Amino acid sequence: QSALTQPASVSGSPGQSITISCTGTSSDVGGYNYVSWYQQHPGKAPKLMIYEVSNRPSGVSNRFSGSKSGNTASLTISGLQAEDEANYYCSSYTSSSTLVFGGGTKLTVL
């Protein structure tokens, strides 16, 4: 199972919005609404930010939102804050009943 494709890096200034894409195939992202997004700060365990494409767990800021179109899912962070600087990973359920992660995106807040 190949990794989902994410941009290696994105950046934005405080207060701006950014979007991170996650491209797969019809056997994973496009075939199921089981796309999740994780935030990982250096040296820390990942944290679930979005599940089922667009749902936020309790306690996650509403500045984080998710969507999907075809084989590509997206994570949007609005009103960027310094604490949002981290690595972000998407994940999807697959037709093989497994999960697959993306390559990860480093978000820099300028």
Added chain:
Amino acid sequence: QVQLVQSGAEVKKPGASVKVSCKASGYTFTSYAMHWVRQAPGQRLEWMGWINTGNGNTKYSQTFQGRVTITRDTFASTAYMELSSLRSEDTAVYYCARNSYSTTGTSYYAMDVWGQGTTVTVSS
């Protein structure tokens, strides 16, 4: 509170095996499947497999098929991941993570609680 506590760091020689434990507390262990995920230094997250903690059924990534074994001890509320035939490329942090469900029991195929990670170093 809900937490997953993993065993300590390991140093292994190439060709050896390693077994990492993940003790759950604060919830009913057998009601939530458990995933195992690894992350090599500076690299992406990599899904290894998961176990239905209720009936013991497992599913593994093809990448690790034949080398990884995930088990659980329901009495100890603990999941285990054993990786064999270790090589230097297996040097990584290994995480256990709980699968997330709806209130009606539908799986979200997402990981809502993570262990602190266990560093495994493979070196001769």
